[in-house]
Amino acid sequence: MADLSxxxxxxxxxxxxxxxxxxxxxxxxxxxxxxxxxxxxxxAFKGQKAALIKSTQNAFGVAxxxxxxxxxxxxxxxxSVSPGKWLVTGEGAAEHDLVERLENxxxxxxAVVNQSDARAVVEISxxxxxxxxxxxxxxxxxxxxxxxxxxxxSFAVQFWITLWQTNDAPTYRLAIFRSMGRDxxxxxxxxxxxxxxxxxx
Amino acid sequence: MRxxxxxxxxxxxxxxxxxxxxxxxxxxxxAPDAQKQFHDYVHIRDNKAGLTKELWLHANGCRSWIVVExxxxxxxxxxxxxxxxxxxxxxx
Numbered sequence: 018m019a020d021l022s023x024x025x026x027x028x029x030x031x032x033x034x035x036x037x038x039x040x041x042x043x044x045x046x047x048x049x050x051x052x053x054x055x056x057x058x059x060x061a062f063k064g065q066k067a068a069l070i071k072s073t074q075n076a077f078g079v080a081x082x083x084x085x086x087x088x089x090x091x092x093x094x095x096x097s098v099s100p101g102k103w104l105v106t107g108e109g110a111a112e113h114d115l116v117e118r119l120e121n122x123x124x125x126x127x128a129v130v131n132q133s134d135a136r137a138v139v140e141i142s143x144x145x146x147x148x149x150x151x152x153x154x155x156x157x158x159x160x161x162x163x164x165x166x167x168x169x170x171s172f173a174v175q176f177w178i179t180l181w182q183t184n185d186a187p188t189y190r191l192a193i194f195r196s197m198g199r200d201x202x203x204x205x206x207x208x209x210x211x212x213x214x215x216x217x218x
Numbered sequence: 219m220r221x222x223x224x225x226x227x228x229x230x231x232x233x234x235x236x237x238x239x240x241x242x243x244x245x246x247x248x249a250p251d252a253q254k255q256f257h258d259y260v261h262i263r264d265n266k267a268g269l270t271k272e273l274w275l276h277a278n279g280c281r282s283w284i285v286v287e288x289x290x291x292x293x294x295x296x297x298x299x300x301x302x303x304x305x306x307x308x309x310x
Contacts, residue, residue, distance in 0.1 A: 066308055084225050084280075084309065099280035100225055100300070101308030155230045170227065172233050172278040 027052050028137035028195035032112055032202055035216050038209075045145025045212025048205060050198075051138035051190065055107040055115040058098075058130045065126040066101050076122035087168040087181040096168045096181050096192075103191060106138065137195040141205065142188035145212035150189060152208045154180065160187075174204045222298045225280045225309050239263055240285055240301075267291055273301060282309075303304040 029050040037044065059081075061069045062161035070081045079090045081103055088098040092109035107115030119129045141150060147158050153174040156161060178201075179192040193201050206214070219231040245255035264270075267290055274286050283301035288294070300306040 061308060063304060064307070066310075087229065100282060100305050154252075155233065170279050170281075171229070177278050 018200050025053075025133070026196045029139070029202060032199045033216050037213065037215050038206065040213035043213040044143065044215050046141060046143040046149050046209040046214035047146075047217060048202075048209065048214055049140050049148065049217040051106075051108070051140050053112050054110060054133075054138050055112045056132040056136050056138070057105045057116050057119055059095075059103045059105055059109075059119055059123060060126075060128045060130070061101040062125070062127055069123065069126040072124065072126060073119075073122050082168070085168055087151060087166055089183070094181075096145055096179060098168075098170045098179055104132070104136075106192075135195065136192045137198045137207070139191045139193065139198070139202070139207075140183075140188060141191070141210075142184075142186045143214075144186075146187055146189060146207070149205065149209040149212060149214075150180075153204055154178075156180075158189075173201070176201050219293060219295075221274060221276075221284075221286055221295060223276050223279060223282070224284060224298055224300055224306075226280055228277065229276070229279055233276060233278040234274045235277045237275065237283075240271045240273050269296070 027050060033050060075162050077090060077093055079088045079095065081095055082088045082097045087094055092107060092111040093115065094106045097106045098104050105115065105119060111118070116129060116131050123129050131172050133145050155172050156169050163182060165182050165185050165187070168179070170177070170179050172178070176193055176197055180189060181188050191201070220228045221231050221234055222228045242259060245252060249255060250293050269287060269289050272286050274284050274290060276282050276284060282305050284298050285301050286295060287297040289296065300309065
């Protein structure tokens with residue numbers, strides 16, 4: 018039989034041109050696609066949420082986050098996206114076994130849907146990252162309202178996004194439908210141009 | 219206008235889509251006056267001036283159906299809750 022194993026393919030690589038862009042002499046924003054990142058959605062079945070929280074706590078060592086929050090441990094990040102539903106990302110060793118580990122933890126308590134080929138993750142950081150995002154993201158990103166560990170499913174320039182903040186640099190991550198990646202990137206680049214931005218391949 | 223989503227908190231109304239008045243019950247298609255009942259079910263609305271309860275979908279957010287209590291005279295929103303008890307349970 019032919020070898021049918023598939024290798025992951027970047028959603029944004031053809032559109033990301035590494036180097037400095039926008040305003041000369043300053044770098045307010047850094048942009049990159051988070052590659053080597055597995056994605057899955059975890060949805061608790063009716064009445065099973067409490068049991069699922071216990072089970073994932075045992076398997077991953079963290080409690081599933083409440084509304085508008087994210088938590089990370091050992092390369093696995095859980096992001097609350099809707100009632101009883103979490104987007105999960107896995108990097109490093111977790112890139113390869115994320116779905117299997119989630120399925121084992123979920124058992125008959127939750128549905129696990131692999132999203133690795135459906136979504137792309139973009140990382141935007143730097144001291145002007147907040148200003149660049151604020152031009153299109155409809156939620157308040159001021160540190161008083163949105164901090165490291167906070168998350169939101171919202172709307173940015175016509176795109177449904179999942180956004181979370183990973184550190185105080187600040188660094189944000191955006192999960193988007195990968196077929197819309199080029200258009201979202203186009204907006205992000207236009208938005209970041211006045212601050213000067215670097216793209217890391 | 220901002221709508222308070224019971225899960226996400228206050229969000230811009232552009233994130234939501236509007237369905238309409240709550241409490242509509244699909245009539246029995248076998249009733250003798252089914253045609254009139256369906257006409258009213260599809261077309262007739264209270265169009266109240268004052269407090270209303272409306273169904274909104276947080277489509278570009280957590281994708282929950284919510285019931286929003288809104289005053290059509292002042293646009294003041296005085297409350298919101300999950301439309302489904304199952305969603306409410308999953309949100310806790």
